[in-house]
Amino acid sequence: MSEINTSVTILDVAREAGVSYSTVSRVLSGYNYVKDSTRERVLEAVERLGYVVNQQARSLAGGKSGVIGLLVPGLDNGYIGEIARGIDEELTKSSYDLLLYTTHRTSTEASYALKMTKGLADGVLLVVPLLTTGYIETLREQNFPYVLIDQVDPNNRSSVVDSLNRQGAYEATQYLLGLGHRRIGFITGLMKLRSAEERLAGHMAALRDAGVSVEEDLIQTGDFWRREGYEAAERLLNLHNPPTAIFASNDLSAFGVMEAVRAYGLQVPHDISVIGFDDIPQASLVYPRLTTVRQPLDEMGRIAARLLIEQIENPDRPIRHVTLPTSLVIRESCQSPQQSWLDLRR
Amino acid sequence: MSEINTSVTILDVAREAGVSYSTVSRVLSGYNYVKDSTRERVLEAVERLGYVVNQQARSLAGGKSGVIGLLVPGLDNGYIGEIARGIDEELTKSSYDLLLYTTHRTSTEASYALKMTKGLADGVLLVVPLLTTGYIETLREQNFPYVLIDQVDPNNRSSVVDSLNRQGAYEATQYLLGLGHRRIGFITGLMKLRSAEERLAGHMAALRDAGVSVEEDLIQTGDFWRREGYEAAERLLNLHNPPTAIFASNDLSAFGVMEAVRAYGLQVPHDISVIGFDDIPQASLVYPRLTTVRQPLDEMGRIAARLLIEQIENPDRPIRHVTLPTSLVIRESCQSPQQSWLDLRR
DNA sequence: AGCAATTTTGCAAGCGTTTGCAATAAAAAC
DNA sequence: GTTTTTATTGCAAACGCTTGCAAAATTGCT
Numbered sequence: 001m002s003e004i005n006t007s008v009t010i011l012d013v014a015r016e017a018g019v020s021y022s023t024v025s026r027v028l029s030g031y032n033y034v035k036d037s038t039r040e041r042v043l044e045a046v047e048r049l050g051y052v053v054n055q056q057a058r059s060l061a062g063g064k065s066g067v068i069g070l071l072v073p074g075l076d077n078g079y080i081g082e083i084a085r086g087i088d089e090e091l092t093k094s095s096y097d098l099l100l101y102t103t104h105r106t107s108t109e110a111s112y113a114l115k116m117t118k119g120l121a122d123g124v125l126l127v128v129p130l131l132t133t134g135y136i137e138t139l140r141e142q143n144f145p146y147v148l149i150d151q152v153d154p155n156n157r158s159s160v161v162d163s164l165n166r167q168g169a170y171e172a173t174q175y176l177l178g179l180g181h182r183r184i185g186f187i188t189g190l191m192k193l194r195s196a197e198e199r200l201a202g203h204m205a206a207l208r209d210a211g212v213s214v215e216e217d218l219i220q221t222g223d224f225w226r227r228e229g230y231e232a233a234e235r236l237l238n239l240h241n242p243p244t245a246i247f248a249s250n251d252l253s254a255f256g257v258m259e260a261v262r263a264y265g266l267q268v269p270h271d272i273s274v275i276g277f278d279d280i281p282q283a284s285l286v287y288p289r290l291t292t293v294r295q296p297l298d299e300m301g302r303i304a305a306r307l308l309i310e311q312i313e314n315p316d317r318p319i320r321h322v323t324l325p326t327s328l329v330i331r332e333s334c335q336s337p338q339q340s341w342l343d344l345r346r
Numbered sequence: 347m348s349e350i351n352t353s354v355t356i357l358d359v360a361r362e363a364g365v366s367y368s369t370v371s372r373v374l375s376g377y378n379y380v381k382d383s384t385r386e387r388v389l390e391a392v393e394r395l396g397y398v399v400n401q402q403a404r405s406l407a408g409g410k411s412g413v414i415g416l417l418v419p420g421l422d423n424g425y426i427g428e429i430a431r432g433i434d435e436e437l438t439k440s441s442y443d444l445l446l447y448t449t450h451r452t453s454t455e456a457s458y459a460l461k462m463t464k465g466l467a468d469g470v471l472l473v474v475p476l477l478t479t480g481y482i483e484t485l486r487e488q489n490f491p492y493v494l495i496d497q498v499d500p501n502n503r504s505s506v507v508d509s510l511n512r513q514g515a516y517e518a519t520q521y522l523l524g525l526g527h528r529r530i531g532f533i534t535g536l537m538k539l540r541s542a543e544e545r546l547a548g549h550m551a552a553l554r555d556a557g558v559s560v561e562e563d564l565i566q567t568g569d570f571w572r573r574e575g576y577e578a579a580e581r582l583l584n585l586h587n588p589p590t591a592i593f594a595s596n597d598l599s600a601f602g603v604m605e606a607v608r609a610y611g612l613q614v615p616h617d618i619s620v621i622g623f624d625d626i627p628q629a630s631l632v633y634p635r636l637t638t639v640r641q642p643l644d645e646m647g648r649i650a651a652r653l654l655i656e657q658i659e660n661p662d663r664p665i666r667h668v669t670l671p672t673s674l675v676i677r678e679s680c681q682s683p684q685q686s687w688l689d690l691r692r
Numbered sequence: 693a694g695c696a697a698t699t700t701t702g703c704a705a706g707c708g709t710t711t712g713c714a715a716t717a718a719a720a721a722c
Numbered sequence: 723g724t725t726t727t728t729a730t731t732g733c734a735a736a737c738g739c740t741t742g743c744a745a746a747a748t749t750g751c752t
Contacts (some may be wrong), residue, residue, distance in 0.1 A: 007738090009737095009738055009739085010738065010739065011738085019701075019702090020701065020702045020703080021702090021738095021739085022701075022702060022703075022704095022739095022740080022741080023700085023701060023702075025739065025740060025741085026700095026701090026740090026741090028739095029739095029740075032699095033698095033699060033700060033701085034699095034700070034701085035699080035700060035701090038700080038701085053738090053739080054406075054737085054738055054739070055466045056402050056405045056406045056411065056466070056737085056738080056739090057406050057707090057737065057738035057739040057740090058738080058739055058740075059402045059707090059739090060400075060402045060403050060406050060707045060708065060709085060737085060738080060739070060740090061706075061707055061738075061739040061740040061741080062707085062739070062740050062741085063707080063740085065402065067445070074431075075427055075430050075431045075434060076427075076431055076627075078424075081421055081422075081427055084421050085420075085421045085422055088421060088446070088448050092448070097445060097446075097447070097466070098445070098446045098447075099413070099443060099444070099445050099446070100434070100443075100444045100445070100446050101443070101444075102434050102438070120401045120402070120443070255631055258633075262633075281422075282628050282631055285601055285628055285631065285632055286631055286632055286633060287604075287608075287632060287633035287634075288633075353708090355707095355708055355709085356708065356709065357708080365731075365732090366731065366732045366733080367708095367709085367732090368709095368710080368711080368731075368732060368733075368734095369730085369731060369732075371708095371709065371710060371711085372710090372711090372730095372731090374709095375709095375710075378729095379728095379729060379730060379731085380729095380730070380731085381729080381730060381731090384730080384731085399708090399709080400707090400708055400709070401709095402707085402708080402709090403707070403708030403709040403710090403737090404708075404709050404710075405709085405737090406707085406708080406709070406710090406736095406737045406738065406739090407708075407709040407710040407711080407736075407737050408709070408710050408711085408737085409710085409737080
């Protein structure tokens with residue numbers, strides 16, 4: 001690193017070390033059949049010249065780019081951030097670089113797939129809630145390594161990392177029931193996503209198993225965003241007979257719920273208990289701190305990255321489906337139902 | 347996109363269209379001297395074959411990769427997320443891709459610089475609080491396009507996008523003074539960063555201009571992280587004569603402050619007012635919602651990206667320094683000092 | 693010392709583009 | 723109808739590296 005060099009190539013190093021350029025290449029890519037003394041000489045030359053490999057050329061010639069693509073819907077979401085953090089941590093260990101794509105970029109998601117398969121990345125990690133199936137198909141047909149995160153392949157032919165959504169929701173509802181709640185409002189996620197479906201299913205199952213009848217009004221449609229969480233909560237609060245607890249399908253919408261509750265002059269958890277799903281970092285930041293179902297998002301990212309790398313380095317590895325457990329994180333946003341504010345209101 | 351092709355190259359397209367491969371290349375890179383009818387024929391062939399350009403090859407040959415590097419300290423921080431979002435939005439428009447590097451990866455930051463200059467990226471955006479100067483120097487010496495975000499070049503020879511830290515802090519303190527506070531605790535940021543310095547300076551200036559004497563105990567050292575915020579707040583609360591308001595150098599530490607205040611059985615803002623800096627998304631999520639100095643983080647990212655692209659496309663553009671205004675966002679975490687809880691305690 | 697086996701090295705042929713230069717075709721000017 | 727000028731196209735040479743193949747050097751055995 002002593003020189004200001006615009007372009008030291010492998011040839012320069014070869015000359016400096018007095019060997020052929022292919023030998024340099026072999027030293028650099030960790031080939032075994034190189035005499036130790038030669039290797040040393042080359043390494044010294046590399047150091048002296050401040051040589052740095054040109055990735056583009058390397059991947060053009062070698063077919064590997066050392067880059068992994070990450071396709072996400074956007075960055076405005078603690079959820080994605082956590083997953084990305086896990087991925088990044090894992091990639092660091094393996095010295096892969098991370099190429100970030102956000103799908104809001106264009107509507108033609110499929111074009112990304114192609115672009116990535118064309119040399120830019122060696123594999124791709126998909127956190128794309130609104131994944132079109134065709135997209136996955138393209139990837140699979142081209143036999144391009146990829147792993148889905150928190151998203152299922154309808155055909156079950158992809159490697160996937162997700163978590164026990166259904167069970168997590170089941171436990172959350174069970175917890176509320178255990179506190180004595182009987183009228184529990186539920187705000188769904190974006191129902192075209194499997195995770196949203198499963199959370200709803202878990203909730204319903206818990207009610208059913210507890211012999212609590214399901215009231216249709218108590219299930220409100222949301223979309224995993226805060227705003228809808230707010231509005232769905234309003235609808236619940238406006239009910240003739242409002243719930244004593246609200247279970248939002250993710251933390252973000254739970255925040256919206258808390259806001260709505262507050263806007264109605266009520267207190268969490270005193271008047272209404274609120275529970276979320278995900279446990280994004282903000283969950284412990286809000287006040288009262290949110291009780292929620294923890295998905296190990298960073299861990300999911302880490303595992304997905306690991307799976308992908310394995311698949312890249314060993315192409316005929318069979319696909320895998322890893323499902324991580326969720327866990328209930330009890331904080332301060334839930335308590336047993338008090339004398340109803342509704343009663344006071346009367 | 348009709349074919350399942352593992353490797354349609356420009357040659358295949360050329361054959362299909364009945365032209366030479368260089369003509370195809372020219373059509374694809376938007377060269378002007380191509381007959382319309384030819385262009386059309388080529389485009390059709392591209393479509394028919396599902397051809398996608400190979401970026402690696404393109405950049406090897408053409409020297410441009412269409413990728414911009416983003417170097418950040420980590421992802422665990424709403425602050426970075428906002429900046430990244432702005433950058434991403436801007437890059438989308440220009441069809442650049444984003445390569446993400448986190449510095450926690452290795453301690454040898456400088457090696458990234460080199461790696462990026464070697465073909466992987468056309469330019470780099472740096473949000474690296476702990477920037478070593480040598481790093482910047484390397485980039486500049488190689489004449490590699492880069493822009494610093496919220497970080498100054500001690501030598502003033504880099505393009506920079508930052509915000510009016512000093513003034514923002516000045517206004518925040520002024521606001522607290524205006525509410526009637528006289529004993530204001532201040533928690534610094536990581537003092538080796540310019541922004542931390544400037545915020546402190548702004549605070550002091552406001553006090554001085556208002557004729558309020560500065561008490562050394564009221565200035566506590568922090569590091570921009572929540573934990574230190576908590577601990578610094580504890581130190582302030584333990585003072586013989588505690589402050590009635592606390593100004594934390596960023597939102598994250600303000601959250602720590604709020605937590606500490608609560609741990610002491612006190613209420614924000616009733617017993618103690620808290621004000622932050624940054625206005626990260628979480629600021630409006632906490633309760634009470636945090637009054638803070640807004641830095642237009644996404645806008646900073648956007649502008650930095652724009653500056654960088656301009657520099658890439660026009661290398662001898664002079665460096666620029668853009669400083670964005672901050673603004674006070676008044677929410678609910680501050681109010682006039684009440685009868686002191688201290689008094690009650692006596 | 694002689695020969696086979698094994699380790700090291702070098703050469704050359706790509707990898708899929710871009711681009712300068714030269715050739716050809718078309719249009720304009722004389 | 724020529725000669726210029728301008729618009730189109732093609733060829734070939736990079737870009738910096740990896741890797742198969744073969745030659746050279748070294749080592750181990752007999």
